[in-house]
Amino acid sequence: MKKTINKYLIILLGIVITTSCDVLDQEPKDLIASSDAIVDARSAESALNGLYHTVQSGDLYGGRFIMSSEMLALNAEAAAFQAYWQELSTGNVPTSNAQLEFYWIAAYNAINAANNIIASVPEVTELSDADQDRMLGTAYFFRGLMFFDLLRQHGEFFDLGSIYGIPLPLEPSNVPKETARSTVQQSFEQINLDLEMAIDFLEDSGDKYYVSKGSAQALMARAALYQKDYATAISMANLVINNSQYELEEDYNAIFNVEDPSSESILELNFINLTDPNVWGVEMYVTPPEVAVRADLMNFFNSRGESERGGLFEANGNLYKCTKYGSAATDDMANTILIRLSEMYMIRAEASAMVAGGSLEDARTDINRLRSRAGLADISSIASEDALITILLNERRAEFAFEGQYWFDLVRLGRMEQVTGRPSYRRVMPIPLREMILTDDVLIQNPEY
Template sequence: MNKTKLFLPLLLLLSGCSNFLDVQPVLQVDEQRAITSANTAEVALNGLYNRLGNDNYYGSNFPALSYLSGGDIQWTGSQGAPQEITARKLTADNGYVSQAWQGIYQTILAANYLLEAVPKLTDPLLTDARKGQIQGEALAIRALAYFDLARGWGGVQLVLKPTRTAADNTGIARSSLADTYAQVLADLTAAEPLLTATTNRNRVTRKTVWALRARYHLYRQEWEQADAYATKLIDDATNYKLVKPYSAFFANNAVNTTESVFELAYSNSFKNGHYNWWLPPALSGRREWAPNAQLVTLLNNPAIGGNRSAVIGQTAAPGNLWYGKLYYRTPTGTDPAYLIRIAEVYLIRAEARAKLAKPADALADLNTVRSRADLTALTSTTTPSTDAILLAIENERRLEFAFETDRWFDLIRTGRVATVLGITDANKYVFPIPTSEILADKALTQNKGY
C-alpha cells in the first residue's frame, strides 16, 4: 500500500462530515479529536459507508474492473486505462486498478480506526450494545473489502491497525490467498454475534453477514456452508423475496425492496458515479460503458433473457445506441449500488446444491430466479447432469447481474475464463498490484506476469 496516499486524516475518510471538525490540509490528524464520543463515532461510521460507496470502490472503479474484464461490456470512450482492460493488456500503471486498490484500502483503514477507538470510549450515550453494533459493522465491511482484494488481486497485505504515519504498516509481506480469505472469515465470524438480526438494507446487520458468508463459502467451494447460510436468508421470506417483474427492484425509483439484502444509498451530495458511464449524453451521461452486441441479443431474446430486457435501452435514430438502464435516476447519481440481492442468494444455493449432488433442489432454486424473469422451468430432461445445471446457473448469473460486480469473478472462480473468454494465461486471472504501491513499500511484491 502507498502509505503516503492512504494515510489520510480521518475527516478525509468521512466525506461530507466536516461540520464537526475542520479539515486539516496535512497527512496527520490528532485521533483524540476524531473519535472521542458517541456522536463522532456515529459520524465515523457514516464515513465508513461513504468509503464503501466512493467512486474508487463500489461507486464506480471496482465494479468497472469486473464489467470491462468480463467480456459483455464494451468501452466506447478514448481513455487508455479502460481500453487496456477490454483489450486484455492490463498494466500495473492502470488508473482503474490503482484507484480501486486505494479505495478498498481506504475503506479498510476507516474500519480500523473505528475498531480501535470505539471499544475505548466511555460516553454514557454509547451503550455496550451500540458499541458492539458499530464494531460489527466495521468488521463486516472490512471483511467485504478483503474479500474483494482477494478475488481481485489474490493474497494481499493484511493491515489490521490504523495508519497514522507514513511509516505505519509498512514492511508487511503479502499474505497467501488462503490467509487473506481466512481474515475475511475471521472478521465475519467476529461480526456476527455483535450485530442484531434485524432487516436493514442500507446497513450491515447479522443477516447481511449471513449473505456475505454464503458468498464467501461459494468462492471457497465450501458447499454445505454456502447452502446453510443462503438458506438463512431464503427462509426469511417475509423480509427477503424476489419482486416481479425483474425490473421492479430498480425501476420507478424503487429503493430497499424485498429483493435487496444490501444496497448502498446515494444522494445529491453523495453521488453514485455509475450513471455517468452508462447513460447516453441525451440522458446526462457519457455512455462509455455499454452492453456489447452479444449481451444485447441475449437480453432481448425472450427465451433466454425473459423480461430482463428492461435493464437495457436504446437511443433514438440515427444513433440507435444500446445502453444500460440500471443507473438512470433524476437527480443523476442518486441510484443505489446493489451489493447483494436475494436473487444471488438463490443462485448461490442452487450452485452449492448442484455440487452436493442435489440436482432437484438446485433446479428448484434456479427456477425460482427464472420464473421471476418469465422463463420456462428447467427440468431433469433439459438439464440432465450436474455440469448442465452448473452451466445453466452460470448463464443465469450472466444475465441476472449483467451490470453488477459479477461476471469476471464468476468466470475466474469456476475455472471457465479460458473456455469462455479465451484467456489462457493464468497470470491474467488477477489484477496487477499498482506500481505506485510497489515503489512505496519494498515488502510488497508484484503479481506474476506484470
C-alpha cells in the same frame, strides 16, 4: 456485548484524487490525514458515517469497481478515449492501469476507516452496548467485504494453496505501511473471522441501508461458496432465505425501478446528495458515454427471450446502456445494491449440487424459481456437473448483469479462458505498479505481470 480491543490513537487516512477528462490528471496526488480520533459518542457516529461514505467512493461501489469487472467479463466496453477503460475492455491490463490504482487506494482507505472503529469504539464508555455492537459489526462487515473483493481482484482466490493473497492490515494508521501479502488461505481465514464477528455483533434490521446480521450472513454465504465450503454456503443462504425480512420481488424490474429498497434487497448503499453521488450517470449516460453495454450481452439476452431482465438494457444512440442505476447523466442518486436475495438462491443451487452427496434436483428447483420470475421456461433436467456449470454461468450472467458478479464467476468456475480467449494469468489483476514502487517491492507481483 462489549469486547476488549486495544485502543489506538488514530487519524484516518484520507485520499485526495484529482480527476478530469484528461487521463494524465487521473493519478492520486496526496495522502493526507483528514479525521480526528474517536473519543466520544459523537465522533464514533461520525466515523461510522464516514465509513459508509468511504465505501460509496466512485472507485468502489459508487460504480467503477462494478464497471471494471463487467468490462473484464465482456459485458461492457470502453466507448470513449480513457486509457484505463480501454485496457480493461480488452482484458490486457497493465500494472500501470489507473483504475486499479484508484480502487486499491480506496479499498485500503475503507479498511483503515474500519480498523479505526474496531480499535477505538470499545473504549468509548458513553456508548451503550447496543451502539458499540452496531458500530463494531458494521466495521467488521466492511473490512471483510473489502478484503474479499481485493482478494477476488488481485489474488489467486481460486487456489487455496496459493501464496498470492493480499495484504491484511488489522490496525489503523495515519501513514501508508509496507505490508507484505498474505497467502490465499490466510486471506480467507481473516475474511471468515471478520464476517463471523459481524454476525456475532449485529442484529437483524428492517433498514436495508445499514449493515445487519442478514447482510453479514449473506456475505458469508458468498465467501463460503468461493472457498468451496458448500455446507456453510447452504447454511448461511438458508438463514437469509428463511428470514421474513427478505422476499423475492414478483417483478424483476421492480428491484431497480424504485428509490427505496425492494423486498428483495439485503443491503443497499444510499446515494442522497450532490456531495455523495454515484458515478454511473457520468460514465454511462453522458454523450458520448465512457462505458457502454456490449452488443454481445444484448445478443445473449435476445437469444434467451429475456424480455424481463434484458428490459433493463436499452439503446443509447448506436450503443447500449444499463438502466439499473438510472437512465440519464443527471441520475447520480441511484442506489447500489450490494447483496440481494436472488443471489442466495443461486448460491444454494450451486452448493446443493456440489456438496458431497449433493442434489442436481435441488439445484434445478432454485434455478427455476428465478427463471420463472423472468418469464422463462423451466430447465427440465441437468445432465452433468459440466452442464450445471454452463447453466449456472448463464443464469448468473442474466440475473446479475452489471452487478459485478459474472467476471468472478467465470474465473472461479474455470471458464474464463474459454469465454474470453485470454491466457490463464489474466484471471487475476496485477498489483498496481505505484504500490510496488511505494513499498520498495515488499509486495510480490502476480505471476507473469
